[in-house]
Amino acid sequence: MPKTARRAALWAALAAATLLTSGCAGWVRDNLTQSPTPWRRIQPAALPVTLGESRDFPIVAARMRDTGTVYKTYNAALGNPTTLPGENRLTVDVQTLPDSLFGALVQPPRVFPVPLYTMETLTVTTRREFPDMKVKVADGARRNRYGDYDYATAQDEANSCVLAWQLITDHKRMLPERIEAVRLEYRACGVGSNIRALLAPFDGLTLTLPETVLEAQDLGGL
Amino acid sequence: MTRPVLLPALLLAGLAAAGGGSGALAQQSNGGARALAPGVKVEVAPAPGSGSAPAAGKVDETALRYYARIGDGERLEAEIARLRALDPNWEPPKDLFAPQPTATGVDESPFWTLLSAGKVAEARAAIAEQRRKSPAWQPSDKLLQELDLAESAGRIRSASDTKRWQEVVDAAAARPEAVACNRLDNAWRLAEAYAELKQADRAFDTYRTIVTTCPKAKERRDTIFKASRYLTPEQLRELTALGATSNPATGEDYSSVRSAEAELETGRLLERLGNARPGALSASDLSRVQGIVRDKQDVDGAIALGWYFQKQKNYAEAQSWFSQANGWAPSDKAAEGLVLAYNGLGEKAQARAAAEPWKGKSSRVDQALKAVDPPRGPSGGGRSAPQGPSELDRALARHDFAGCIAIIRSSIERSGPTAALLQQRGWCLLELKRPSEAEAAFVEAQALAAREPAPKPAKGGASAAGKGSDRSPAASGLPQTPTREQENAYGQAIARLTTGDVTGLTRDLPRANLTPTQKAEIRASLMATEAGRALEDKRYHDVLRLLNARREIEPEPRNLGILRGWALYNLMRYDEAYAQFKSIDDRLSTEESREGVTTAWKTIYHDW
The missing domain is CATH 1.25.40.10 (Tetratricopeptide repeat domain)
Known part of the structure; x- marks a missing residue:
């Protein structure tokens, strides 16, 4: 009797395993959903970054999306005091380490290129972001709380714009263990020609990820 | 129809130029090499595995029988032509379509099938396995040659896809047969590689060789469109002239090649028109584009002209072009321009009349009406209408x-x-x-x-102010x-x-x-967005499901038609994909539609 029961259980388990692996329980072709999810709106307070209070560049809207289980992208649309086309914004891409062996094996394509820009891609981007404006790539980097960053400026008779980008990859000293990299990109246009004022929000931003990202000055200036 | 013509000159463009003076000298006696255009030498493909014509009766018919068996008429014809070129006395076997046992007892069909499906590595593995089982058996020369060619073509494609341009050139140089008229895609990739490597002359020579040697008018025309990305207008003009006249094949109509340059020119002018600041186009360019738009009754072109004049505040001319566009094919785009042009002329009643068919149905027309009223x-603060x-x-x-x-x-x-x-x-x-x-x-x-x-x-109507009204205006049956x-x-x-x-x-x-109309419009847009996402996620059945549902709400625009084509293609419904792309391409041929048609066609006929 126990022998019969054991055999029946074995057959049942085998049948279940066969059914589950043979597609009878449903199967989706190319089930590697690694493409980005649609954008979800979030409250500005839920952004993993704090920008100083700014009359010209308030946060108008905030959204986020995931790409696989590894990337989270946050976007803060900022006010634009000019009449130029295009949204001012700060984008934060957070690349975490996979939390399982399967996750490590099946990773989505990187959501940002490294290097972040080449002269060619930068030219394409600035032409798209700042049409009909005179664009100049800054010769030297600037520094914010998280180290050096590069930027380009664009100007016309009445307005100025900046595009700044930064990749934080020092996960030995600055980034917490779980985070592989953080990419920041900031685009702001304002009235007048004061580039420093445009960069001020980027210079002063603070990352507020669940685990602390140490600032450059915490490390003795890197 | 596809002649197995090689394009070694593509790789030796510099040499070709050096020998250009003698290019017209035919070299018929030299293993099939012949001069087809000044400075360009093209060779007829030699027999597989040999440099000279084989003895009669030694012709390898393996590929011929394979094409006959799978019913690939075009390749069959090309293979017959090739074998005849090798041995003028050779005649196609009468039992071509009858099942044939192979002499060695090994049927090569499975290897050819793998090769046709692009599974070159699998084909090689299967051959190795077969040889292990039957050590006396040797695969046919043709099969081995085709495998080598497929590998070379794969190398060219992969290098080109990843923008390793020098590798494209190197791979093509190592195997010139992989860059032939019957592998036109590779020849285009080679030309593109030269252009990306800033070797403009070689890129031009490559395109020139294609349009002067590949016999099909469609291929020549497509080449000119491909080349337009890299060549100057003067070079394109030369390319078109050569493509329309050089080495004509019997039965081919090259008038479509001749018109390619004019179409490109129109496209360029219309694009400039869209971006142009007032007066940026010369009078002759403007008059040329106006003539072409009129001749072709090009609705989009007429609308572009309308906006060009509207921006110049030449409202009378703008109104005439928007009216023309609306007359050829009524659309809210044309009506929008018409409303604003009439408004610019101060003819408010006419502007309102032009808006009437679209009022409440098109947001762009409603928007334009706000400029009128x-x-x-x-x-x-007063109640009277503002002056002007x-x-x-x-x-x-x-x-x-x-x-x-x-x-x-x-x-x-x-x-x-x-x-x-x-x-x-x-x-x-x-x-x-x-x-x-x-x-x-x-x-x-x-x-x-x-x-x-x-x-x-509104006059005589119920309140339409929203919160205050307790009955929907739709109840009256009016929009x-x-x-x-x-x-x-x-x-x-x-x-x-x-x-x-x-x-x-x-x-x-x-x-x-x-309103129900607004809701339907938003819903259709949402479904279009979701369909695009489904395509990225490779959920092809979902793409079709969403597009079918969307089509119930409003007609399918071109871009979504292309999306539908790729979903069908990825579901391996190649014939339907081809028909879909073709129907779009026949109406208005663009780079996207041509890419769809070509890819589907090549997949159906294994012409990679």
């Missing part, structure tokens, strides 16, 4: 959306915000690709509209004119669509205060 502005178009109207008529923002800003600073002004600001922000701010403007406008007294109802609140809700929905908030909008749409 502007919403009550903050200034003036306001500064804001004029900015809108010029499509000057930055001006619109500036005027509204100063207006608000002067007299405070109104719902109408904020709403208009929302539309202008949307035009400036600032959807987040636009949405905020619509939200603000909606809040303000709820506090403002309802606008006066429902949106209330101000509905217009604001619609603006918010458009802004959310633009920011990619698909999930949230899908969730909120059933409860949104929109």
Whole structure:
């Protein structure tokens, strides 16, 4: 009797395993959903970054999306005091380490290129972001709380714009263990020609990820 | 029809140029080499595995029988031509379509099938396995040659896909047969590689060799379109002239090649027209494009011309082109321009009449009507209509959306915000690709509209002011004119669509205060967005499901038709994909539609 029961259980388990692996329980072709999810709106307070209070560049809207289980992208649309086309914004891409062996094996394509820009891609981007404006790539980097960053400026008779980008990859000293990299990109246009004022929000931003990202000055200036 | 013509000159363009003076000297005696155009030497493919013609009776018919068995008529014909070139006394076997046991007892069909499916490594493995089983058996020369060629072609494709241009050139040099007319895609990739490597002369020579040696008119025409990305107008002119006259094949009509340059030129002019500042186009260019647009009754071209003149404030000319476009094919795009052009001329009654068929059905026409009958502005305070178009109207008529923002800003600073002004600001922000701010403007406008007294109802009609009215105007059977609140809700929905908030909008749409027409429009846009996403996710059945549902709401535009084609293609419904791409391409041929047609065709006929 126990022998019969054991055999029946074995057959049942085998049948279940066969059914589950043979597609009878449903199967989706190319089930590697690694493409980005649609954008979800979030409250500005839920952004993993704090920008100083700014009359010209308030946060108008905030959204986020995931790409696989590894990337989270946050976007803060900022006010634009000019009449130029295009949204001012700060984008934060957070690349975490996979939390399982399967996750490590099946990773989505990187959501940002490294290097972040080449002269060619930068030219394409600035032409798209700042049409009909005179664009100049800054010769030297600037520094914010998280180290050096590069930027380009664009100007016309009445307005100025900046595009700044930064990749934080020092996960030995600055980034917490779980985070592989953080990419920041900031685009702001304002009235007048004061580039420093445009960069001020980027210079002063603070990352507020669940685990602390140490600032450059915490490390003795890197 | 496809002649197995090689393009070694593509790789030796410099040498070809050096020998250009003697290019016209035919070299018929040299293993099939012949001069087809000044400076370009093209060779007829030699027999597989041999440099000279084999003895009669030694012709390898393996590929021929394979093409016969799978019913690939085009390749069969090409193979017969090739074998005849090798041995003029050879005749195709009479039992070509009868099943044939192979001499060695090994049927090569499975290897050919793998090869046709692009599974070269698998084919090699299967051959190795077969040889292990039957050590005496040797695969046919033709099979081995085709495998080598497929590998070379694969190397060229992969290097080109990853933009390793020098490797493309090297791979093509190592195996010139992989860059032949019957592998035209590779020849295009080689030309592109030269262009990307800034070797413009070689790129041009490559394109020139293609259009002077490949016999099919369609291939020559496609080559000219491909080349247009890299070549100067003068070079394109030369290419077209050569393509239309060199080495004509019997039965081919090259008039489509001749017209390619004119089509490219029109496209360029229309593009310039769209971006042009007033007066940027010379009088001769302008008159040329006008002639072409008239001849071809090109609706989009006429609309582009309309906007060109509208921007110049030449309202009479603009009105004439918008009317022309509307006459050829009535559309809300043409009506929008017509409304604004009449408004510019001060003919408000005509403007309203032009808007009438689209009123309440097209947001762009409703928007244009606001320039004719502007919403009550903050200034003036009186009830009488303003004298002539306001500064804001004029900015809108010029499509000057930055001006619109500036005027509204100063207006608000002067007299405070109104719902109408904020709403208009929302539309202008949307035009400036600032959807987040636009949405905020619509939200603000909606809040303000709820506090403002309802606008006066239209003559004889019930109140359409939203909250105050207790009955829907739709109940009367008339098209429902949106209330101000509905217009604001619609603006918010458009802004959310633009920011990619698909999930949230899908969730909120059933409860949104929109007219049925507006709701349907948003729903159709959501389905289009979701279909695009499904294609990225490789959920091809979902793509078709969504597009079919969307088609119930409104006709399918070109871009979604292309999307449908790729979904069908990826579901391996190649014939349907080809038919889909072809039907789009026949109406208006673009790079996307041509790519679809070519890819589907090549897949169906294994012509990679």
